[in-house]
Amino acid sequence: MFEKLSTLALQEYWWFIISLLGGLFLFLTFVQGGQSKIWSVRNEEQKDLLINAIGRKWELTFTTLVLFGGALFAAFALFYAVSFGGAYGLWMAILFSFIIQAVAYEYRKKPGNFLGQKSYEAFLLINGTVGIFLLGVAISTFFTGAAFKLDDMKHLSWLGSARGLEALANPFSILFGMMFIFLARTLADLYFIFIIEDEEIVAKMRKALRVDFGLFLVFFVAVAAMLLTKDGVGYDAKGFYIEHYKYLHNFLAMPAVLVAFLAGVVLLVAGVVVNFAKVCRRCFWLAAVGVVLVGLSLLLVAGYNHTAYYPSTADLASSLTIQNSSGSRNTLITMSYVSLMVPFVVAYIAYVWRLMDRKPLDEDEVEHDVMSY
Amino acid sequence: MNIDMSLVDWSRAQFALTAIYHFLFVPLTLGLSFIVAIMETVYVTTGDEKWKEVTLFWMKLFGINFAIGLATGIIMEFEFGTNWANYSWFVGDIFGAPLAIEGIMAFFLESTFFAVMFFGWKRVSKKFHLLSTWLVAIGSNLSALWILVANGWMQHPVGMHFNPETARSEMVNFWDVIFNPNAVNKFLHTISAGYITSAIFVVAISSYFLLKSQKLQDFAKRSILVAASFGLITSGYNILTGDSSAFTIVHDQPVKLAAMEGLYKGKKGADIVAFGILNPEKEVGDKKEEFLVSVSIPRALSILGYHKLDAYIPGLDDLVFGNEKLGIESAASKIEKGKKAVAALKAFKEAKKANDMPKAKAALEEFRKYEKYMGYGYLNDPKEIVPNVPITFYSFHTMVGLGLWFFVLMVVMLYKAMTGTLSASKTWLKLALYSLPLGFLANELGWIVAEVGRQPWAVQDLLPVKIATTHISTTSVMITFFMFAFIFTLLLIAEVRIMATQIKLKAQGGHNV
Numbered sequence: 089m090f091e092k093l094s095t096l097a098l099q100e101y102w103w104f105i106i107s108l109l110g111g112l113f114l115f116l117t118f119v120q121g122g123q124s125k126i127w128s129v130r131n132e133e134q135k136d137l138l139i140n141a142i143g144r145k146w147e148l149t150f151t152t153l154v155l156f157g158g159a160l161f162a163a164f165a166l167f168y169a170v171s172f173g174g175a176y177g178l179w180m181a182i183l184f185s186f187i188i189q190a191v192a193y194e195y196r197k198k199p200g201n202f203l204g205q206k207s208y209e210a211f212l213l214i215n216g217t218v219g220i221f222l223l224g225v226a227i228s229t230f231f232t233g234a235a236f237k238l239d240d241m242k243h244l245s246w247l248g249s250a251r252g253l254e255a256l257a258n259p260f261s262i263l264f265g266m267m268f269i270f271l272a273r274t275l276a277d278l279y280f281i282f283i284i285e286d287e288e289i290v291a292k293m294r295k296a297l298r299v300d301f302g303l304f305l306v307f308f309v310a311v312a313a314m315l316l317t318k319d320g321v322g323y324d325a326k327g328f329y330i331e332h333y334k335y336l337h338n339f340l341a342m343p344a345v346l347v348a349f350l351a352g353v354v355l356l357v358a359g360v361v362v363n364f365a366k367v368c369r370r371c372f373w374l375a376a377v378g379v380v381l382v383g384l385s386l387l388l389v390a391g392y393n394h395t396a397y398y399p400s401t402a403d404l405a406s407s408l409t410i411q412n413s414s415g416s417r418n419t420l421i422t423m424s425y426v427s428l429m430v431p432f433v434v435a436y437i438a439y440v441w442r443l444m445d446r447k448p449l450d451e452d453e454v455e456h457d458v459m460s461y
Numbered sequence: 462m463n464i465d466m467s468l469v470d471w472s473r474a475q476f477a478l479t480a481i482y483h484f485l486f487v488p489l490t491l492g493l494s495f496i497v498a499i500m501e502t503v504y505v506t507t508g509d510e511k512w513k514e515v516t517l518f519w520m521k522l523f524g525i526n527f528a529i530g531l532a533t534g535i536i537m538e539f540e541f542g543t544n545w546a547n548y549s550w551f552v553g554d555i556f557g558a559p560l561a562i563e564g565i566m567a568f569f570l571e572s573t574f575f576a577v578m579f580f581g582w583k584r585v586s587k588k589f590h591l592l593s594t595w596l597v598a599i600g601s602n603l604s605a606l607w608i609l610v611a612n613g614w615m616q617h618p619v620g621m622h623f624n625p626e627t628a629r630s631e632m633v634n635f636w637d638v639i640f641n642p643n644a645v646n647k648f649l650h651t652i653s654a655g656y657i658t659s660a661i662f663v664v665a666i667s668s669y670f671l672l673k674s675q676k677l678q679d680f681a682k683r684s685i686l687v688a689a690s691f692g693l694i695t696s697g698y699n700i701l702t703g704d705s706s707a708f709t710i711v712h713d714q715p716v717k718l719a720a721m722e723g724l725y726k727g728k729k730g731a732d733i734v735a736f737g738i739l740n741p742e743k744e745v746g747d748k749k750e751e752f753l754v755s756v757s758i759p760r761a762l763s764i765l766g767y768h769k770l771d772a773y774i775p776g777l778d779d780l781v782f783g784n785e786k787l788g789i790e791s792a793a794s795k796i797e798k799g800k801k802a803v804a805a806l807k808a809f810k811e812a813k814k815a816n817d818m819p820k821a822k823a824a825l826e827e828f829r830k831y832e833k834y835m836g837y838g839y840l841n842d843p844k845e846i847v848p849n850v851p852i853t854f855y856s857f858h859t860m861v862g863l864g865l866w867f868f869v870l871m872v873v874m875l876y877k878a879m880t881g882t883l884s885a886s887k888t889w890l891k892l893a894l895y896s897l898p899l900g901f902l903a904n905e906l907g908w909i910v911a912e913v914g915r916q917p918w919a920v921q922d923l924l925p926v927k928i929a930t931t932h933i934s935t936t937s938v939m940i941t942f943f944m945f946a947f948i949f950t951l952l953l954i955a956e957v958r959i960m961a962t963q964i965k966l967k968a969q970g971g972h973n974v
Contacts, residue, residue, distance in 0.1 A: 155564030419557075459517075
């Protein structure tokens, strides 16, 4: 089946999968958003309730991030080598925040936990703010690129002064990171409204939603404006070139992607705004679908339509595209067959999610469950 | 190419550090998940609430261990990119695939059903909960399958060819990669080792309960019955897979085998050293004795490697200096040919850049002639092919000794559990308790044999470790090394303390906490 596709079609197919994973990850960052809000409630019981609500989902976010990395390694190994090897400081900081997250839920309230409850809660906060901000900065480099060179043997020379942390001096990247933080917090507000059976918490989250979503909108509009007016790196048979308004052109050249992006924005806004007027538990899912569509379309715009998805600001010819950085045709075909499992995986996740979340979570359940965090 | 050996060593140290920490937790996850699933199966089929209590306690310890396994695991995947960028490009086309499949097939299975296993007791039916527990166990073990397929490929690269145009190895046959005998044996041996470690973990802690608490006699006996049965079957199987692993090493990695056995001079009808103290002054090529003291099993190595009494097993001297009579090529000759391959590849790339096609064609022909030696072209000294012999030798022999002890321990503990004589056997209960760290030690030693034994190669005969690193400052790697050493140590202390507290509370109160 996949053997009949051209190599370019296979590369596009794999970029689509990476983009979809990116969109799903973006949605699942409601876990990080929730971690940044655990001190916003009145007492310890309510804090436990918030932590147990997101604590039942944190591994999905973690796993999606790992798969995002694994899929990039398999399908676009050169990006894996260049970005992770080059932006060493940035990625290590991100990974560090996920290491401390992984133990925080389980160890937080266990007797004899050595570091104390507050330390583990601080770990959750660091991951939910600094970690997600840095991840946003890292993702923004799909548009800003980085200063690197590749020789004929694809050996990497990184020219950035701070091994990736130099992106923190780029206003676009900072806005992107901030947008990530407030999107995660907005989604967390919606998830808490969806899953928690506690009027006080729900009221508090509806109130917080106005602030979180308002700030998200500010950063989102700024990022969108900068992106649509931004130069990008295009390529053709002759080589690479700078193209003004590259990402705007990409949206216009790919109407389906533009429609997905706009539909995503509308769904997200709708999911939030309805909650301003009344409690709407299921609006979480409207916003979720919206965020997946926005994340998907942004990454498609970064890599499709003959665009360098990881431009080199030091040597244009070293820029990475889905064509020059991909795995071999044989590997892409093999992996494409493996990708047929993805709908099955999504189906069982959806089934289990539905089963586990069909009844809201309350303080009583958290208090009496011996396995509670 | 300029190589900064301090960078290589620090990168190596960082990877070793994360792997050693990660491998402390993984074996317990692999086996304890099945032990818990078996216990829950008994609970669901019998409806006996005492089995639920047993299940819940071990499940809680499983969860504590699982969390830190994830923490140390995430860094390992991304370290291939951050610290081994050249490696990632050189073999990413083959190595990346199993990692991605691991994510799709295993990680989601684990993470989705983990939530049901822990928080679904009152939200799903008993049967669906049991299914979830089994799926977590299967997911954990599938994860091990794919990462060991990737590791097996590094030990014995198959199903690929080198593409000079892209300057990387590319996959040509996925099935060869998956069914690589090295990978299959490595998987079976590693998971069975993990099962034994978990069985010892349960037996040891249950023995502690039997020694300390009258209230927990029934709880502990039930736990031992399941764990010792599981441990006995898997330790027998582990011995068999150890034999198969050694068989593949004889053929695919003869230098590693020679280091494992401290074999410097090859011989027909080679012995296996059952016990030995290496001569610390012995070096490759000299005439000194290999051992200060040794006890050997005659001809056992030849039987193991070739299933023949008088098969010739090459020693390190043969492999470094060559043996013309037996057709064993010297490392020096391989290095010379490897340098020709590297030079031809460079000439090919330059000719292509200059659009000089005849020259490119000639360079490519030259390259193909010496291609299989390319990895050797980056070595300078023939002795570089020899790994650290004492570390490999002692790790291997200690691991084997421990493996045999575990078999005996499981036989005795199961026998005593079945005959009702366990509580009276204080000596055996203490021996079981003191064996708790030995399971973890045996796993780490096995890992050391596999990884130190294949040095200097990142990918056997293809890519030396020193060429595989990311070109970053040594200081950057030193900083992250100490950062990880610090945080992993803190988390390990936390994990051990939490587990110990849970065990003590159980011993005191007799209820899950």
